[in-house]
Amino acid sequence: MQIRKSGAKYSAIVGIGERIRKQSVETGEEYLLLNRGVNAVCNVDIDPIVQNIDFNSNAMQVYPPAQGRQELREAINQHYFDNKSKLANISVSGGGMSALDLTFQTLNVDQILLPEYYWGSYFQVMTIREIQSGTYTNFDNLLNRLPEIKNSAVIICDPNNPIGNKVDDKEILKTVDILNNNGTTVIIDSPYRRIFCDQDDQFYQDLLEFENVIIVESFSKSLGLSGQRLGFIHSTNTEFNTELGIRLMYATNGINAFSQILVANLLTSEQGKMARQNFKEITVEGIRQNINFLQKKGLLASEFYTHSKALGIFVIVNKSEEELLEKRIGSVSLSYFTKTKKTEAAQYARICVSVPPDKFKHYFDNF
Numbered sequence: 106m107q108i109r110k111s112g113a114k115y116s117a118i119v120g121i122g123e124r125i126r127k128q129s130v131e132t133g134e135e136y137l138l139l140n141r142g143v144n145a146v147c148n149v150d151i152d153p154i155v156q157n158i159d160f161n162s163n164a165m166q167v168y169p170p171a172q173g174r175q176e177l178r179e180a181i182n183q184h185y186f187d188n189k190s191k192l193a194n195i196s197v198s199g200g201g202m203s204a205l206d207l208t209f210q211t212l213n214v215d216q217i218l219l220p221e222y223y224w225g226s227y228f229q230v231m232t233i234r235e236i237q238s239g240t241y242t243n244f245d246n247l248l249n250r251l252p253e254i255k256n257s258a259v260i261i262c263d264p265n266n267p268i269g270n271k272v273d274d275k276e277i278l279k280t281v282d283i284l285n286n287n288g289t290t291v292i293i294d295s296p297y298r299r300i301f302c303d304q305d306d307q308f309y310q311d312l313l314e315f316e317n318v319i320i321v322e323s324f325s326k327s328l329g330l331s332g333q334r335l336g337f338i339h340s341t342n343t344e345f346n347t348e349l350g351i352r353l354m355y356a357t358n359g360i361n362a363f364s365q366i367l368v369a370n371l372l373t374s375e376q377g378k379m380a381r382q383n384f385k386e387i388t389v390e391g392i393r394q395n396i397n398f399l400q401k402k403g404l405l406a407s408e409f410y411t412h413s414k415a416l417g418i419f420v421i422v423n424k425s426e427e428e429l430l431e432k433r434i435g436s437v438s439l440s441y442f443t444k445t446k447k448t449e450a451a452q453y454a455r456i457c458v459s460v461p462p463d464k465f466k467h468y469f470d471n472f
């Protein structure tokens with residue numbers, strides 16, 4: 106059998122998880138798993154919503170439309186764009202990862218520029234799709250290279266994974282405006298943003314005026330539903346949407362109907378609103394307490410938060426992956442998230458701070 110090898114690597118984070126699990130079994134001790142990227146302060150309570158879903162229906166049992174169920178796309182338009190976009194601009198995807206893959210395949214660009222510290226999967230998906238990668242250090246760095254990046258795409262992930270910092274929205278919009286006018290495509294992949302805000306957030310509406318902007322979103326983090334594998338892609342560019350629609354059709358033949366019905370309910374019903382708000386309030390408060398605790402203990406790597414705020418759900422601590430593991434805390438070395446600063450990054454680790462504060466404090470009090 107001949108195999109077309111992509112050269113992409115399996116996720117290092119999965120490997121770290123396996124190592125911690127093995128160590129936990131061997132020692133019989135419990136570990137605090139901060140290596141993962143999921144909200145674990147609480148679950149979103151979907152029981153009351155599921156009780157109202159008719160499982161013996163065509164909506165549930167028959168192929169959904171390839172671009173996504175109309176009801177969900179309408180809910181997305183309402184919830185994220187205050188109804189100011191069009192359904193033709195919204196395509197439902199099987200989570201953010203698949204949305205990014207489809208976006209990367211569809212674009213014809215010289216390269217895709219990633220932040221200095223970035224989520225490794227961007228690079229792996231680009232490797233599979235044979236797309237060149239580049240790096241930018243900050244927004245000024247992009248603005249100083251406008252002629253060079255005319256036919257490139259730039260990924261903006263804010264709050265950032267792995268740093269967990271939040272840049273001021275005004276600064277993001279100012280930069281997007283210049284890049285958009287320069288002909289540079291901007292991919293806004295910010296799945297952590299909507300944990301910290303809800304329907305009243307204006308940001309996505311403000312992006313509607315830009316034809317070279319693609320928004321990739323996910324319900325994995327903002328609704329705590331990574332198991333449902335649901336997200337969406339939004340663009341106002343008709344040519345992009347047409348080609349994306351074709352690729353989406355042949356990659357998926359439609360996305361799981363249950364997850365679409367569930368999320369549409371969470372976005373539109375009164376019960377859904379309550380479930381969403383409870384989940385977000387408890388999660389954000391837990392994250393806030395954990396970051397404050399790290400700050401007080403001098404464990405937050407404050408050098409990463411001089412121009413922007415540490416928001417979560419990740420932060421960088423000034424301990425290495427090994428030092429944390431000695432205290433039974435799972436983390437991911439910051440060196441996994443950079444190509445340009447590997448040596449310096451090895452003394453830091455990324456941890457997920459979206460866990461119950463009492464448990465978090467218990468483990469970090471060992472420092």
Ligand SMILES: Cc1ncc(COP(=O)(O)O)c(C=O)c1O
Pocket residue numbers: 142199200201202203224262266294296322323324325331335336
């Ligand atoms: C920055 C970023 N984008 C996208 C995703 C994709 O998540 P999902 O495929 O679960 O929607 C993740 C997941 O960890 C992420 O960290």
